[in-house]
Amino acid sequence: MNTSEKRELRRFAAEIRIALLEELKARGFGHVGGSLSICDLLAVLYGKVMNYRVEDPKWADRDKLVCSKGHAGPAIYATLALKGFFPMEQLKTLNRPGTNLPSHCDKNKTVGIDCTTGSLGQGTSQAVGMALGDKLKGRQNRVFLIVGDGEIDEGQCWEAAMFTAAKNLTNLVWIIDDNKKQLDGPTADILPTFDLRAKMEAFGFDAVRVKGNDVEALYEALEKKPEGKPVAIIMDNVKGSGVKAVEETASNHSMNVAPEVWDSYIAAVKADLEALEKEVAEA
Amino acid sequence: MKLNYTGSPDPRTFKDFFGTEIPRMLDADPNLIYLDADLMSCIGTAKYGKAHPDRAINCGIAEGNMAGIAAGLAAAGFTPICHTFGPFASRRCFDQVFMSAGYAHNDITMIGTDPGVTAAMNGGTHMPFEDVAMYRALPGATIVDPADTAQLYSIFADLVKRPGVKYLRANRKSNDRVYEDGNTFEIGKGVVLREGPDATIIAAGYMVGKAMKAAELLAEKGIQVSVIDMFTIKPLDAELVAAYAKKTGAVVTAENHNRIGGLYSAVAECLAATCPVPAGCVAVEDEFGEVGPVDYLAERFGLTPEHIVAEVEKTIARK
Numbered sequence: 127m128n129t130s131e132k133r134e135l136r137r138f139a140a141e142i143r144i145a146l147l148e149e150l151k152a153r154g155f156g157h158v159g160g161s162l163s164i165c166d167l168l169a170v171l172y173g174k175v176m177n178y179r180v181e182d183p184k185w186a187d188r189d190k191l192v193c194s195k196g197h198a199g200p201a202i203y204a205t206l207a208l209k210g211f212f213p214m215e216q217l218k219t220l221n222r223p224g225t226n227l228p229s230h231c232d233k234n235k236t237v238g239i240d241c242t243t244g245s246l247g248q249g250t251s252q253a254v255g256m257a258l259g260d261k262l263k264g265r266q267n268r269v270f271l272i273v274g275d276g277e278i279d280e281g282q283c284w285e286a287a288m289f290t291a292a293k294n295l296t297n298l299v300w301i302i303d304d305n306k307k308q309l310d311g312p313t314a315d316i317l318p319t320f321d322l323r324a325k326m327e328a329f330g331f332d333a334v335r336v337k338g339n340d341v342e343a344l345y346e347a348l349e350k351k352p353e354g355k356p357v358a359i360i361m362d363n364v365k366g367s368g369v370k371a372v373e374e375t376a377s378n379h380s381m382n383v384a385p386e387v388w389d390s391y392i393a394a395v396k397a398d399l400e401a402l403e404k405e406v407a408e409a
Numbered sequence: 410m411k412l413n414y415t416g417s418p419d420p421r422t423f424k425d426f427f428g429t430e431i432p433r434m435l436d437a438d439p440n441l442i443y444l445d446a447d448l449m450s451c452i453g454t455a456k457y458g459k460a461h462p463d464r465a466i467n468c469g470i471a472e473g474n475m476a477g478i479a480a481g482l483a484a485a486g487f488t489p490i491c492h493t494f495g496p497f498a499s500r501r502c503f504d505q506v507f508m509s510a511g512y513a514h515n516d517i518t519m520i521g522t523d524p525g526v527t528a529a530m531n532g533g534t535h536m537p538f539e540d541v542a543m544y545r546a547l548p549g550a551t552i553v554d555p556a557d558t559a560q561l562y563s564i565f566a567d568l569v570k571r572p573g574v575k576y577l578r579a580n581r582k583s584n585d586r587v588y589e590d591g592n593t594f595e596i597g598k599g600v601v602l603r604e605g606p607d608a609t610i611i612a613a614g615y616m617v618g619k620a621m622k623a624a625e626l627l628a629e630k631g632i633q634v635s636v637i638d639m640f641t642i643k644p645l646d647a648e649l650v651a652a653y654a655k656k657t658g659a660v661v662t663a664e665n666h667n668r669i670g671g672l673y674s675a676v677a678e679c680l681a682a683t684c685p686v687p688a689g690c691v692a693v694e695d696e697f698g699e700v701g702p703v704d705y706l707a708e709r710f711g712l713t714p715e716h717i718v719a720e721v722e723k724t725i726a727r728k
C-alpha cells in the first residue's frame with residue numbers, strides 16, 4: 127500500500143469517528159468504547175477491501191460484514207452513511223422512536239447491515255452459516271466477522287470457530303477486537319483470554335496479530351491469501367481508540383456525557399484529521 | 410397493607426436495592442454466593458465483587474456456563490443468586506437452568522433485569538416479552554415480578570431460600586411506587602390494592618402502578634374496579650383469582666410481557682378451571698420488541714393506563 131492510499135484510509139477512519147461521535151452526541155449516550163475501537167477496521171473494510179454496491183445493497187455476491195458485538199452498530203451506521211447507503215441526517219435518529227438505527231445491528235431495519243446481532247456470541251454461528259451458504263452457492267465473496275474479546279467468553283464462539291476450521295471456510299475471516307475491556311472492566315480481570323493467537327491456531331486457523339489502528343497492517347491481514355486454513359486476525363487494540371479522553375476513561379463501554387464533552391471528543395479527532403491533511407499538503 | 414401510590418416513581422431504584430441488599434446478604438450468610446455475567450456494574454454490585462471475588466463471581470459473558478456453575482455450586486451446598494439481563498437470564502441459558510438446575514434439583518435464583526419495555530435503549534434484541542412464559546413451563550419454578558422496591562425488600566430473602574428455580578424479573582430503574590416501607594408480603598399470595606365491584610384488574614411488576622392509575626380513571630367514569638398485585642406469577646394465587654372473578658364477574662390482566670404464556674395465560678387457565686368469567690388482556694400482542702424510551706414503548710405496545718381502561722370497559726360489556 128502506498129503512502130497516499132494509507133493516508134486516504136486514515137482520513138476515512140477519522141471521518142467515521144467524527145460521524146460516530148456526532149451520532150452518539152445527538153442521542154447523548156451510547157456504546158462509544160467498542161464502536162471507536164473498530165473504526166480503523168471499518169475504514170479498511172469499506173474503503174478498500176469489501177466488494178459491495180451502494181445502489182444494490184442486497185447484491186447476492188457482495189462481501190458481507192457480521193458485527194457479532196452488535197452494540198458497535200453505531201460505528202457501522204456512520205460508515206454506511208458516509209458511503210452513501212443512507213443520508214447522513216439519518217444518523218441523528220439513533221435509538222429514537224421508530225428509528226431504523228437501533229442500538230444493536232438489525233438487518234431488517236438498516237440498509238447495508240448484513241446480520242442481526244445483539245445477544246453476544248450469536249453473530250459467529252450466523253456468519254459461519256452465511257459463509258457456508260455462499261460457498262455452497264458457488265459465490266466468490268467473503269464474510270468478515272467481528273467478535274469482541276469479552277464476547278468470546280460465550281461458548282458459542284468456540285463452537286463456531288471449530289466448525290469454521292472443520293469445514294475449512296476460507297471465505298470467512300474472523301476478526302477479534304482484542305481491546306482489553308468488556309462491560310465490567312478489564313478482560314484480564316474477568317475471564318483472561320490468554321494467548322488468543324495461539325488459541326485460534328490451536329482451533330485450526332492461520333492466525334495473525336496486528337495493531338488495531340494500523341490500517342496498512344489490517345489491510346495486509348485482510349487480504350492475506352488463505353493457505354489451506356481460514357484466517358483469524360487478532361486486533362491488538364484499545365477500547366475507545368482514536369479519542370484519548372475516551373481511551374483514558376476507565377468505564378468507557380457506554381458513556382452518557384454532556385454535549386460539550388462529545389464536542390471535545392469530536393474536536394480531538396478533527397485536530398488529528400487536520401494534521402493528516404497537512405501531511406498530505408506537505409507531501 | 411399500607412399503600413403509597415401517588416403515580417410517581419419509586420425513589421429507590423431496583424439497582425439501589427440489588428447494590429445494597431446482595432452485598433449485605435452475602436456478608437450475613439457464608440452459604441450465599443452471587444454470580445454475574447459481566448453485568449455487575451449494571452446492578453451496583455461491581456465494587457463488592459472487586460473486594461470479594463470469591464463471594465461475588467463474575468463469570469464473564471457466558472450465561473449458560475454461569476447457570477451451570479450455579480447449579481454445581483448448589484450441589485456443593487451453596488445458595489446461588491445469578492444475575493444478567495432478562496433475555497440472557499431466560500433464553501440464553503434456559504437449557505442449563507432447566508436441566509442442570511431445575512430437573513436436577515439444584516436450587517438457584519436467577520435475576521433477569523430490564524424485563525419487557527424497560528429494556529428501552531438496548532432495543533429489541535434485549536427486550537424479553539417471553540421470559541415468564543419460559544419459566545412458567547419449568548416445573549417447580551417460582552416467578553416474581555415485583556411492583557416496587559418496598560415489596561422486593563420484604564420478599565427477596567424468602568425467594569432466595571425457596572426450593573426450586575426462582576426467577577425474579579425487575580427493572581434496573583424504578584417502577585411507580587405502590588407500597589409504604591415496612592409491609593410484609595408472602596410469596597404466592599396476591600395483594601388486593603383496591604376494592605370495587607365492577608371488574609378486577611390483575612397486574613404484575615411495571616404494570617401495577619399503571620393499573621392503579623387506570624382504576625382512578627375508571628372511577629372518574631363511575632366504574633369501580635378491584636386491583637390485585639399478582640407479584641408472584643407462579644405459583645399463582647388461584648384462590649384469590651377465583652374469589653375476585655366471582656365477586657366482580659370480569660377480570661383484566663395487565664403485564665409487561667407477551668400475552669402468550671405470561672400472567673394472562675396463568676389467570677385464564679385458572680379461571681377456566683374455577684370460575685369462568687370474561688377475561689380481558691393488556692399485554693404485548695405477540696410482537697418482538699424495539700428500541701426507544703420506555704414511555705414511547707409503553708404506548709407502542711399498548712401498556713398504558715388508558716389501554717387498561719379501554720380493556721376493562723370492553724370486558725365489562727361482555728359480562
Ligand SMILES: Cc1ncc(C[n+]2csc(CCOP(=O)(O)OP(=O)(O)O)c2C)c(N)n1
Nearest residue numbers: 160244245246274275276277307308309447
Ligand atoms: C449474551 C449477552 N450477554 C450480555 C450482553 C450485555 N453486553 C453487551 S456488550 C457487553 C460487553 C462486551 O464486551 P466485548 O465483547 O469485549 O465488546 P467491546 O469491549 O469491544 O465493546 C455485554 C456484557 C449481551 N449483549 N449479550
